[in-house]
Amino acid sequence: MATTTQAPPARPPATSTDRRRRIVARPAAWIVWGVVIFFFLNLLGVVASVLVSSFGQRWFDTWLPDGYTTSWYARAWDEFALLQVIVVTLEVSVLVVGLSLVIGVPAAYALARRSFPGKRLIFLVFLLPILMPPITYGIPLATVLYKFGLAGHMSGVVLANLVPSVPFVILTMTPFIEQIDPRIESAARMCGAGLRTVFLRILTPLLVPGILASAILVLVRTVGMFELTFLTAGPDSQTLVVALYYSMSASGIRAQQSVDAMAVIYTSMMLVLLIVALRYVNPTQLVARVKDEPEH
């Protein structure tokens, strides 16, 4: 690591924290950057090898495929009934986003504004589904859903995906609600607005940025959610990532390249969502909300 962390600034700093480091770095810095670059090169290799393979005609023991074609995409589209899969993916995602907002936003409001007995306990219960890995609670959940005949089709997939989504909406929305001045609501109440009017006419317009942020976060997570969908989906309610898993685990039946083509379709869908998401939220928010971790 660095022998001196802060080298003399090359030019006058803009602020005291924004000092520029020396261009010629110390060996430790080279190692750190080397590891980062090595990681990114491998990541690039992982993604690019799928991309190149999906366009390659034949690719066996060479650096690059013999020739290039787009026919694998057409084949994947037909073989895996991708239109239906993508429609299901979109339907599930829209339903999950809509329902989790309707359930989560009012609860986030109550948790952000009010204090009442048992609040910490309720907050902890809402946190648990995020902290627990999906496969741990997914198997009992799927068992219950099958018992009531809800799993095996889309309602089960939506219900299962709501489990981590609603708490996620609550956690994302809480800081947005906290920053609204409560006096605005009091003023509206004084002017005769009921709780519903306050919600629809005052809070919702002010909360649009927060709602957009949590909607896009839930969307990204739902499209990428493998375990819960996998455990509850039936043959005609698979989302893209689950269909991809099935086509991969049954490899040998299909050409490798058409599976790759499907993977590329999935990747590009995720990347579009990610680019949209990053307009509203910062990258760390996609991973976890550190601030709201409970104090154990």
Place this chain on the structure above:
Amino acid sequence: MSGPGRPLAHWQHRLAERGIDSQLWLLVPALVFVVALFLYPFFYGLTLSFQPTNGGPFSDYARFFSDSYERGTIWITLRIALPAALLNVLAAVPIAYRMRGRFRGKRLVTTLLVVPITLGTVLTAQGLLNFLGPTGWFNRILLASNLVDEPVRLTHNYWGVFFSLVITGFPFAFLLVLSYLSGIDPTLERAAATLGADWRRRFTRITLPLLMPGLATTFCLTFVLAFSVFPSAVLVGNPAGETRVISLAAYQAAYEQYDYPYASAIAMIMGFVELVIIAVVLAARSRFYTGSTGGKG
């Protein structure tokens, strides 16, 4: 919600003083939801695990622990998850420490790191099969640079799963550590520098102690993710042997043998092992300073 009768109004008033009034109805949908879809399934699974298809209440647990093929899944999972989580957190610390200040392209780096997390393990597995496979680019580079004589076997075994956990887990750990680090007030370290501490002492005496609680939490979250590894264990691992992880055992019990009580028992064992590890880490964490870090976090 208006009670016209006097005793009722009085009763409502007393509750309202303690913070319970009609606005709390807003919580009800979410509570119903979390009880119905999270708590109820959990306790249903717990009771189901004590009602095996044959034998006494504990016979499914006994069955799991008496069969070495099943019992071994715990060890297999720990052997993959613990080193992966440890590597991810330990590698994240120096890199995040280096990048905690502002620099050009920081947002680009963090954005790129989010990509593998959002892509998820299924796509990572597909990419790793192509990239690390015997004729993949990675082995080609090793062969071309004469580092090895024959392709290294990196897929369909322990290493395939390990790498998939590093590719998705390292960015996760890094982003968490970075946000914990930026939550530490930089003036503390500058004060130490003024008092003559060199970087090593500043790091070990100031930054590291303040970072330790965050590192413990990061380790827990990364470990839990790694412990529940499922798709990549099937796709880039060797699901019949070396990487038959515990989540796979639970899945097979539920979806291949349709033995839900046994699957629930395995899921409960899995949750219990996770809890034990987390409890150990958090117990260690409580020995460190856990107060304010002075920063924005």
